[in-house]
Amino acid sequence: xxxxxxxxxxxxxxxxxxxxxxxxxxxxxxxxxxxxxxxxxxxxxxxxxxxxxxxxxxxxxxxxxxxxxxxxxxxxxxxxxxxxxxxxxxxxxxxxxxxxxxxxxxxxxxxxxxxxxxxxxxxxxxxxxxxxxxxxxxxxxxxxxxxxxxxxxxxxxxxxxxxxxxxxxxxxxxxxxxxxxxxxxxxxxxxxxxxxxxxxxxxxxxxxxxxxxxxxxxxxxxxxxxxxxxxxxxxxxxxxxxxxxxxxxxxxxxxxxxxxxxxxxxxxxxxxxxxxxxxxxxxxxxxxxxxxxxxxxxxxxxxxxxxxxxxxxxxxxxxxxxxxxxxxxxxxxxxxxxxx
Amino acid sequence: xxxxxxxxxxxxxxxxxxxxxxxxxxxxxxxxxxxxxxxxxxxxxxxxxxxxxxxxxxxxxxxxxxxxxxxxxxxxxxxxxxxxxxxxxxxxxxxxxxxxxxxxxxxxxxxxxxxxxxxxxxxxxxxxxxxxxxxxxxxxxxxxxxxxxxxxxxxxxxxxxxxxxxxxxxxxxxxxxxxxxxxxxxxxxxxxxxxxxxxxxxxxxxxxxxxxxxxxxxxxxxxxxxxxxxxxxxxxxxxxxxxxxxxxxxxxxxxxxxxxxxxxxxxxxxxxxxxxxxxxxxxxxxxxxxxxxxxxxxxxxxxxxxxxxxxxxxxxxxxxxxxxxxxxxxxxxxxxxxxx
DNA sequence: TTGTACGCGTTATCAC
DNA sequence: GTGATAACGCGTACAA
Numbered sequence: 001x002x003x004x005x006x007x008x009x010x011x012x013x014x015x016x017x018x019x020x021x022x023x024x025x026x027x028x029x030x031x032x033x034x035x036x037x038x039x040x041x042x043x044x045x046x047x048x049x050x051x052x053x054x055x056x057x058x059x060x061x062x063x064x065x066x067x068x069x070x071x072x073x074x075x076x077x078x079x080x081x082x083x084x085x086x087x088x089x090x091x092x093x094x095x096x097x098x099x100x101x102x103x104x105x106x107x108x109x110x111x112x113x114x115x116x117x118x119x120x121x122x123x124x125x126x127x128x129x130x131x132x133x134x135x136x137x138x139x140x141x142x143x144x145x146x147x148x149x150x151x152x153x154x155x156x157x158x159x160x161x162x163x164x165x166x167x168x169x170x171x172x173x174x175x176x177x178x179x180x181x182x183x184x185x186x187x188x189x190x191x192x193x194x195x196x197x198x199x200x201x202x203x204x205x206x207x208x209x210x211x212x213x214x215x216x217x218x219x220x221x222x223x224x225x226x227x228x229x230x231x232x233x234x235x236x237x238x239x240x241x242x243x244x245x246x247x248x249x250x251x252x253x254x255x256x257x258x259x260x261x262x263x264x265x266x267x268x269x270x271x272x273x274x275x276x277x278x279x280x281x282x283x284x285x286x287x288x289x290x291x292x293x294x295x296x297x298x299x300x301x302x303x304x305x306x307x308x309x310x311x312x313x314x315x316x317x318x319x320x321x322x323x324x325x326x327x328x329x330x331x332x333x334x335x336x337x338x339x340x
Numbered sequence: 341x342x343x344x345x346x347x348x349x350x351x352x353x354x355x356x357x358x359x360x361x362x363x364x365x366x367x368x369x370x371x372x373x374x375x376x377x378x379x380x381x382x383x384x385x386x387x388x389x390x391x392x393x394x395x396x397x398x399x400x401x402x403x404x405x406x407x408x409x410x411x412x413x414x415x416x417x418x419x420x421x422x423x424x425x426x427x428x429x430x431x432x433x434x435x436x437x438x439x440x441x442x443x444x445x446x447x448x449x450x451x452x453x454x455x456x457x458x459x460x461x462x463x464x465x466x467x468x469x470x471x472x473x474x475x476x477x478x479x480x481x482x483x484x485x486x487x488x489x490x491x492x493x494x495x496x497x498x499x500x501x502x503x504x505x506x507x508x509x510x511x512x513x514x515x516x517x518x519x520x521x522x523x524x525x526x527x528x529x530x531x532x533x534x535x536x537x538x539x540x541x542x543x544x545x546x547x548x549x550x551x552x553x554x555x556x557x558x559x560x561x562x563x564x565x566x567x568x569x570x571x572x573x574x575x576x577x578x579x580x581x582x583x584x585x586x587x588x589x590x591x592x593x594x595x596x597x598x599x600x601x602x603x604x605x606x607x608x609x610x611x612x613x614x615x616x617x618x619x620x621x622x623x624x625x626x627x628x629x630x631x632x633x634x635x636x637x638x639x640x641x642x643x644x645x646x647x648x649x650x651x652x653x654x655x656x657x658x659x660x661x662x663x664x665x666x667x668x669x670x671x672x673x674x675x676x677x678x679x680x
Numbered sequence: 681t682t683g684t685a686c687g688c689g690t691t692a693t694c695a696c
Numbered sequence: 697g698t699g700a701t702a703a704c705g706c707g708t709a710c711a712a
Contacts, residue, residue, distance in 0.1 A: 018699040053458050054689035056393045057704050072422035082412035082439050097437040118393050260625045283593055285600045358683045394705035397688050
């Protein structure tokens with residue numbers, strides 16, 4: 001048995017009123033108490049629910065926002081999405097989540113896809129999006145909030161962590177504990193967050209007047225495998241670093257796996273500071289020191305800002321919201337005195 | 341500058357053709373080569389994109405499916421969503437993801453929300469959904485695929501892991517390695533997967549003619565904290581189990597944290613088999629033995645089945661697809677001979 | 681092959 | 697307060 005959903009017309013007929021009256025009642029406009037009851041009755045009897053599609057056609061709003069992220073299997077993204085979704089829902093918006101698998105072709109396609117779906121706004125963790133798409137969307141009155149990365153040359157709201165100082169602080173912590181040969185496992189050189197984190201590493205070295213040894217800087221691709229490989233390279237190289245800073249979650253996983261595989265003792269043989277995953281940090285032994293990004297906050301700010309824009313409030317555009325990270329200290333960093 | 345999106349009418353006028361012709365061309369119906377060009381030109385010039393909302397109103401399809409899961413911060417759910425999303429996209433569907441935070445009130449609300457959005461189908465990891473909502477949806481021709489749990493009393497397609505045998509096999513492995521006092525940290529007694537996993541534990545004990553000691557069965561709530569607490573209870577109790585089977589990911593995390601905190605050596609002092617997270621398993625030292633659910637497969641089957649149903653093919657309804665789990669063996673299980 | 685005309689379910693603008 | 701009625705942008709008989 002296939003029922004056809006009841007429409008306002010059905011409700012109106014059942015209640016013996018006009019469609020217009022029913023529509024008004026549903027949209028919170030005053031109706032005679034008597035009619036109110038009859039409409040409620042009809043709605044219940046017919047199991048009527050508003051057709052948001054038709055409503056959207058008329059109002060030119062879909063009450064839907066698109067969220068486009070690199071991966072749904074990455075806790076950084078999904079934590080943000082989770083927060084975003086819950087906030088948006090409070091305002092009546094639903095969230096279409098798309099995952100572009102670190103593939104900028106897919107990213108561009110899914111961006112178009114969202115546009116076709118007439119989403120009222122977009123939250124994007126950008127990778128290789130075509131800049132014109134963003135400006136087009138904004139011009140079409142579809143606000144876009146960038147997360148994690150600003151794109152130079154275009155005006156767009158952005159919410160991100162202070163990646164530079166995140167790295168600065170992590171490396172400074174290592175320096176404070178006496179480390180002088182500090183390795184860093186960076187992300188891809190063309191990725192904004194990776195650049196910023198490397199800058200932090202460099203700046204803190206400069207501030208402490210420490211030489212930078214290029215052999216201590218390695219570039220990975222933010223995936224587990226490369227964390228493993230690059231940590232192994234560090235371990236194999238003469239004049240090993242005494243500490244390594246790994247700049248994202250997946251590579252931190254890989255680095256730990258490499259250390260475990262070779263039975264290297266943390267922090268006795270090497271110190272490590274990782275990135276982003278509290279659960280991981282607590283389950284590794286000894287507990288890992290990590291940089292923690294404020295994902296909840298990022299989600300909150302992004303969602304709130306988007307709502308503001310969708311309401312038509314463009315004050316402060318383009319906003320750049322840069323949030324502070326924290327260091328969660330575990331026991332993976334040794335205090336050494338062998339260097340001055 | 342706020343542009344108003346171009347419509348087919350605009351395209352038609354620009355190309356000097358009728359709306360109908362443009363519509364046909366867009367929907368893949370033959371058009372004169374000459375007109376084809378002019379339409380393409382117009383589309384490009386006006387930056388026209390189909391209004392999926394209007395299309396949906398007409399076709400009574402939104403090309404959108406809803407996915408409703410307990411949490412977006414749980415790798416089990418998001419892995420499935422990731423797969424589902426990528427498959428559905430190939431067929432032109434977008435995915436609205438909702439997270440109900442293990443709260444059945446929210447679950448029911450968001451289910452309604454999805455219905456209002458006129459989604460063409462729903463994939464649900466159920467918790468405390470009202471059964472009538474599901475049957476209503478199905479009657480309204482909005483297919484629902486359940487994941488991870490069937491609901492007795494209603495006919496509905498379901499895709500799940502063979503939880504019973506997952507537990508059976510895990511515990512059997514422990515028995516095979518000589519363990520006789522095997523603890524289990526179960527989930528909530530009113531949750532389907534938890535019941536099934538406990539059944540597996542019990543059945544394998546029966547099959548091996550081992551007594552079941554109630555002090556070895558503990559009930560948690562599938563959260564980290566309870567994994568920690570219950571593992572501590574095991575450690576404190578006289579006549580400790582020699583091995584513990586933890587029946588979901590979060591509690592496995594908690595259990596490991598408890599062991600680490602007390603400096604208990606795995607597997608020398610206690611053996612452990614966990615659940616669900618390969619990344620975790622590889623990063624813990626020694627590598628953890630875990631039960632792995634085929635999340636990719638679950639996602640694939642769910643998405644494919646949903647597409648089939650949305651096409652109107654109801655063959656085999658209600659389908660129950662039960663997928664096999666695997667055990668990923670690490671080094672967290674000791675072989676002991678102290679028992680016969 | 682192309683065009684005309686209508687309807688999808690809702691909101692908004694009028695009169696009443 | 698209420699009720700006709702015209703949009704909204706598209707798909708689709710049906711006619712041309």
